[in-house]
Amino acid sequence: MATILVHIALVAYAAAAAAFLTWLVRPQTRLARAGRALLAIGVVVHFAAFGVSLGVAGAGLGVPAWKGGQLFSLLAAVTVAGYLVLDFRYELPVAGAFVAPFTVAVMVPAHLVESNARAIAPEVSHSILLFIHVGAAALGTAVLALAFGLAILYLASERQMKSKRPGRLFARLPSLDLLDRAGYRLAVWGFVFLSLAIATGSLVSREATGLTFPIAPKQGFAVLAWALFASMIQARLVAGWRGRRVAMLVVAGFVLLIGTYAGLLSAAPALSGSAT
Amino acid sequence: MTLICVGLSHKQAPIAVREQVAVRPEQIEGHLRDLKALPGVREALLVSTCNRLEIFAIAETRAAAQDLLETFGPVAAPHAVCRFEEEALRHLFRVTASLDSMVVGEAQILGQVKDAALQAQRAGALGPELSRALARATTAAKRVRTETEIARGAVSVSSVAVQLAHKLLGNLEGRSILLLGAGEMAQLAARELRSAGARELLMANRSPQHAEELAREAGGVHVSLAELPALLERADVAICSTSASQAVVTRDMMAKALKARRYRPIFLVDLTLPRNVEPSANELENVYVYDLDDLERVAAQNRDLRAAHVGKAEEIVEEELKAFLTMSRERAAVPVLARLRAHAESLARAEAEKTLAALNGLDEKQQKTVRAMASAIVNKLLHAPTSRLRAEAGQGPLGDAAAELFGLDGEPQPASATKATTVDKQRGDDGAVLPLLRRR
Numbered sequence: 195m196a197t198i199l200v201h202i203a204l205v206a207y208a209a210a211a212a213a214f215l216t217w218l219v220r221p222q223t224r225l226a227r228a229g230r231a232l233l234a235i236g237v238v239v240h241f242a243a244f245g246v247s248l249g250v251a252g253a254g255l256g257v258p259a260w261k262g263g264q265l266f267s268l269l270a271a272v273t274v275a276g277y278l279v280l281d282f283r284y285e286l287p288v289a290g291a292f293v294a295p296f297t298v299a300v301m302v303p304a305h306l307v308e309s310n311a312r313a314i315a316p317e318v319s320h321s322i323l324l325f326i327h328v329g330a331a332a333l334g335t336a337v338l339a340l341a342f343g344l345a346i347l348y349l350a351s352e353r354q355m356k357s358k359r360p361g362r363l364f365a366r367l368p369s370l371d372l373l374d375r376a377g378y379r380l381a382v383w384g385f386v387f388l389s390l391a392i393a394t395g396s397l398v399s400r401e402a403t404g405l406t407f408p409i410a411p412k413q414g415f416a417v418l419a420w421a422l423f424a425s426m427i428q429a430r431l432v433a434g435w436r437g438r439r440v441a442m443l444v445v446a447g448f449v450l451l452i453g454t455y456a457g458l459l460s461a462a463p464a465l466s467g468s469a470t
Numbered sequence: 471m472t473l474i475c476v477g478l479s480h481k482q483a484p485i486a487v488r489e490q491v492a493v494r495p496e497q498i499e500g501h502l503r504d505l506k507a508l509p510g511v512r513e514a515l516l517v518s519t520c521n522r523l524e525i526f527a528i529a530e531t532r533a534a535a536q537d538l539l540e541t542f543g544p545v546a547a548p549h550a551v552c553r554f555e556e557e558a559l560r561h562l563f564r565v566t567a568s569l570d571s572m573v574v575g576e577a578q579i580l581g582q583v584k585d586a587a588l589q590a591q592r593a594g595a596l597g598p599e600l601s602r603a604l605a606r607a608t609t610a611a612k613r614v615r616t617e618t619e620i621a622r623g624a625v626s627v628s629s630v631a632v633q634l635a636h637k638l639l640g641n642l643e644g645r646s647i648l649l650l651g652a653g654e655m656a657q658l659a660a661r662e663l664r665s666a667g668a669r670e671l672l673m674a675n676r677s678p679q680h681a682e683e684l685a686r687e688a689g690g691v692h693v694s695l696a697e698l699p700a701l702l703e704r705a706d707v708a709i710c711s712t713s714a715s716q717a718v719v720t721r722d723m724m725a726k727a728l729k730a731r732r733y734r735p736i737f738l739v740d741l742t743l744p745r746n747v748e749p750s751a752n753e754l755e756n757v758y759v760y761d762l763d764d765l766e767r768v769a770a771q772n773r774d775l776r777a778a779h780v781g782k783a784e785e786i787v788e789e790e791l792k793a794f795l796t797m798s799r800e801r802a803a804v805p806v807l808a809r810l811r812a813h814a815e816s817l818a819r820a821e822a823e824k825t826l827a828a829l830n831g832l833d834e835k836q837q838k839t840v841r842a843m844a845s846a847i848v849n850k851l852l853h854a855p856t857s858r859l860r861a862e863a864g865q866g867p868l869g870d871a872a873a874e875l876f877g878l879d880g881e882p883q884p885a886s887a888t889k890a891t892t893v894d895k896q897r898g899d900d901g902a903v904l905p906l907l908r909r910r
Contacts, residue, residue, distance in 0.1 A: 222616055355638065356752065358764045360771070365622055369640035370735065434732025437756045 199243035200267065204301050206236030207274070211294035218291050221366060226287035233274050233294060240271040265332070266455075270300040272336035276380075280340060284376055288366045292343045321401060327394035334387030335451060338423075341380035342448035345441035348373040352438055374436055381444050385423040388451070392416055415453035422447040471512065471599070472531065475558035476538040476550055477524030480572050483549035491546040493518040498586075502593035505541065510534040513597035515604070517565065517586045519579065521572050526562055528599045556795065559603060563787045566607040567614040568621070575620035575776045580611050603794070610790035617786060618779040623772025627765045628659040631739045634768070635663060635707050638737050638758060643667035645706040650674050650695070650718060652684055653711025656741050660709055661688060672701060676712065702727035702736070709739045710746035719747040724757055739765070800860070806869045807859050809878040814852055818844040 210232035217225040247264075277293040280286060351367045354360045367373070395416070399405055426443040429435040478488065493501050498516055505514040505525060513528040523546075525538050535552045542550050553561050564570045566583045587604050590596035596604075615621050624633040639645055647668045649660045652675050664671055671690030675681035678692065685692040693701060695718075702708065702724060712718055719738060728736075733756050740747040740761040752759035760768075822844040826837055855872060862868045872878065 220617070221619070351637075355634070355758055358760065358767065360768060364637075365619075367637075369636060370638050371640040434734075436733050437735065439755065 196243045196247040199239050199246060200301075203236045203240035203243060203271075204298070206232045206239065207270075207294060207297045207301060210236060210290070211298050214287065214291040214294050217287055218363070218366060226290065229287065229290050229294065230278070230281060233290065233297075234278060236297075237271055237274040237278065240267070240274070244268065244271070265328070266300050266303065268328075268332045269335055269339075270297045272332045273297060273300075273339050276333075276336045276340050280376065280380070284368070284372060286344075286368060286376075288347060288363075288368065289340070289343055292346070293340070296339065296343070321398060323394050323398050323401070327391055327398050330387045330391035330394060334384050334391050335455075337380050337387060338384035338444075338448050338451055341377050341384055341444050344373050344377035344380065345444040345448075348377060348441040349438065349445070352441075370437070374440065377444060378430060378436070378440060381423060381440075381447075382427060385420070385427060388416070388420050388423065392420055412454050415450050415456075419447050419450035419454065422450060471528055473555055473558045473599070473603070474527045474529055474532065474535045474538060475524060475553040475561050476527075476535055476542070477517075477522060477561075478542070478546060478550045479522035479524070479570065481570070482551060483546065487546050487549055488521070488523070491523045491542055492520070493523065498589045499593040502590055502595040505538065506593070506595045508534060508537045511537070513590075513600045514595040515586055515590045515600050517583055519582050522565070522570075524561075524565065526558065526600060526603075528597060556791075559794070560787070560791055562603060563607045563610050563791050564784075566604075567611040567783060567787055569614070569780065569783055569787065573625055574780060575622075577615075577621055580608070580615075583611075584608065602798075606790055606794040610787050613786050613790065614783045618782045620776050620779045620783045623768075623775055625769050625773050625776070627741070627762065627769060628655055628662060630765045630769045630772070631659045631709070631741075631760065632662045632666060634758075634760060634765075635737050635739075636666070638735055639706055641667065644669045646670040646672065646704055648672045648674070648693075648701050648705035648708040649684075649690070650698075650708060650710040650746065651676075651712030651742065652680055653741055656709045656711035656739075657684070657688070659739065659741070660690075663707060663709075664688065664690075668707070672705065674698070674701065699723055699727060703730040705736065706734070707737045707739065709741065711741045712746055713742070714746060715744055717746060717748045719751065721748045721751045721754065724748075724751045724754055728754060728757060741765075806872055806878065807856055810855065810859075810872055810876055811848075811852060813876055813878055814848045815845070818848045 210229045213225050213229035213232060217229060244267075273293060274297050277289060281290060347367060348370060351364065351370055351373065354364045355370065395413075399413075422443060426435075426440060426447065429443075430440060478491070480488070493516065495518075498518060502514050502516055505511060505516070505527065510530040511527050511534050512530070515526040517524040517526070523542075525541070527534065527538060529535075532554055535554070539547050539550055539552060561570070566580060568575050568577070568579045571579055583604070587596060587601075590600070624630040635642060642663060645663075645668045647660055647663050647670065649656055649671065652673075660671060660673075671685070671688055672693045673681050673685040673688070673690045674693045674695045674697075675684070676695065678694070682692045684690070698718070702719065708719070710718060724736075724738075735756040735758065738747045738751065738757065738759045740759065743762065745761055747759050747761070749759060749761070751757050819841075822841050826832065826840055829840075832840070859868055859872060
């Protein structure tokens with residue numbers, strides 16, 4: 195049942211991506227509206243799939259076994275939900291043109307690795323800390339993915355404004371001020387969730403392996419990304435940095451964060467304990 | 471009935487002629503009443519803008535065009551163009567969709583046409599024919615605006631400056647505008663920015679007296695040019711148009727101001743020659759310098775973009791026009807149908823009554839059966855002709871042939887007396903309004 199629901203969500207996301215990408219070429223309001231509606235349908239069905247999946251597992255808050263793709267699937271759902279909130283606040287269909295294809299791009303490989311089940315160490319499988327860790331990590335990554343998207347849009351728009359030769363996309367883009375403000379706010383929220391994810395992650399790791407900060411690519415990338423976001427926020431607050439510099443730092447921070455997920459997929463993750 | 475359009479625009483007449491025929495807003499309703507009083511004129515609409523004066527009228531014959539033309543007076547009449555039927559309708563659609571405007575895609579014309587319709591309604595000059603045509607023209611115009619990029623992008627230097635300021639700063643409410651110098655184009659841009667919500671208008675000029683005067687007129691604040699470094703820390707948009715022979719705003723000055731303003735973005739618009747702002751200031755982060763050439767290039771790009779979408783816009787207009795004409799012709803076919811059905815049913819009813827009188831002694835149920843049989847014969851007989859007349863939509867010869875064949879001259883009987891089906895009644899009522907384009 196859950197798989198069917200995930201398939202339906204994926205189809206809705208793909209249709210939303212098509213609507214938003216067509217909107218880029220032909221900016222008709224109804225296309226953007228259709229894209230939003232499809233994303234909303236997709237995300238509701240997607241979360242329902244998670245509900246069904248948890249119900250079937252009968253695990254309550256605990257996560258007895260994470261299939262490799264499930265975390266990416268959750269990440270995609272949270273990103274879409276975050277985008278819908280962002281769009282409601284700022285009306286950003288152009289961001290939808292990036293979020294929807296991004297979601298499809300994350301969901302398809304998530305499906306492909308679904309069979310690769312990874313057992314969670316029994317010491318932590320029903321830990322509330324693990325639940326908070328996974329939730330904060332998914333939320334943080336989703337919010338930072340949106341910040342990353344806005345940073346890319348900012349850099350593209352700023353480049354066109356500086357070059358004084360605005361292209362076709364320029365007309366669809368919101369103001370630089372909006373992209374900068376919204377991107378910064380998202381980066382701050384992402385930083386908060388990332389901090390929480392790192393803190394709870396280290397506690398979970400101690401429970402599972404006895405090591406608070408195990409030396410592994412996943413943890414290394416996460417701490418590097420955290421440090422970069424921290425310095426960006428500090429530069430903004432103290433020196434007033436904004437615009438291109440901040441956008442580039444957000445891009446770099448998110449790329450490092452992706453490295454964390456690459457680490458997660460690599461061998462011997464700390465949380466897996468005596469994994470398969 | 472025929473649709474006539476008599477009008478002139480910037481394409482046919484120079485401004486000296488157009489200003490002679492321009493109708494002031496308060497005169498329009500009176501003028502419309504005069505037009506409607508002309509012989510044979512049933513409905514009238516007057517679209518008067520700074521670039522055009524167009525009269526659209528529904529008249530009994532094309533001869534009314536001559537009377538309408540004479541209202542333009544001896545100077546303007548030779549420049550005016552008369553259009554009839556489909557051509558007049560196409561012109562209405564194109565005007566409303568801003569395809570006939572001086573600046574193609576400009577937004578005002580749709581509002582002006584809607585205002586004209588309201589005025590015609592108030593003057594009692596707007597009837598069902600023009601109302602229907604206007605409604606469809608408005609639909610076409612809206613489609614053109616949403617489905618093409620014909621209305622996107624500013625096309626004048628001052629509006630490009632305002633548009634770019636929006637692109638950089640978003641909402642201009644609460645923003646500070648600095649005006650250096652008192653060039654006409656700079657004032658125009660400053661006024662547009664102010665009306666877009668800018669909170670503060672700071673005006674600096676070499677002649678303090680002139681600046682003070684301008685500040686008073688525009689609702690701004692007069693400031694001294696000597697305070698320029700501090701002003702650059704404060705302003706969000708600076709419009710420069712001084713007659714200085716060298717740069718007034720230098721890269722170094724801007725670099726210092728940038729730190730003080732904590733890298734808040736600033737838009738520097740340079741509207742003079744020699745340039746007032748050092749072009750290299752554009753290399754600084756969060757500083758955007760646009761000179762006249764840059765603004766003109768963007769305006770030209772937007773004009774090209776609009777021009778590229780004219781073809782698509784014309785297609786939409788033609789599509790809507792075609793759909794409207796088909797609807798009009800269908801409506802034109804309906805009166806023949808209504809008359810045919812009324813004629814047949816009245817014959818059937820008369821014959822049934824005659825038969826019932828001869829068959830004296832039938833009970834109520836039997837009488838009802840005889841009447842139902844007569845009605846069923848009529849329905850079966852008329853089924854094929856009805857389908858064919860509807861399919862023909864008033865364009866072919868069948869409508870006239872049916873009228874001739876069945877001797878259907880004259881008005882149809884009231885719908886209530888015909889016992890026609892609901893659809894037919896409705897169509898018949900619509901058809902009672904004289905069709906705009908009965909036959910091509």
